[in-house]
Amino acid sequence: ATNRTFTMLKPDSVEKGYIGAILEKINAAGFKIVAMKMTQMTTADAETFYAVHNERPFFGELVEYMTRGPIVAAILEKENAVEDFRALIGATNPADAAEGTIRKLYAASMGENAVHGSDSDENAAIEGFFHFSGREQF
């Protein structure tokens, strides 16, 4: 079925000038952009967004990274969006990511891995509404 996923082009992608190239890959893979903006997460935002990871040793580093500069947040629509987008971005660690995936092409490391993709339909909705009101979701 047609459904939606949520993505962020993380601060490293914005810093390196990869917004256009990554959006091109997203469009070429057949995703329709139904919400998009540039924004910067506060510490409280990042702590809430990544609350599931708050016991992990890398949590502090993750919050620092995600708040250090602007991101591009977007909601994407396609058949099988969540699963297909995770395939397009590749493994969390770019060293393990398949050839041609966004992380293989644009991510520096496991910590700075260029893009986010929701891991379920339920989380896609939660994460989408974290960044966008209903009237900003087209």
Ligand code: CMP
């Ligand atoms: P993502 O899977 O989008 O969301 C959780 C993030 O935590 C992940 O991307 C990485 O940016 C980060 N992360 C996951 N595992 C590690 C790790 N072992 N060390 C540092 N950062 C990590």
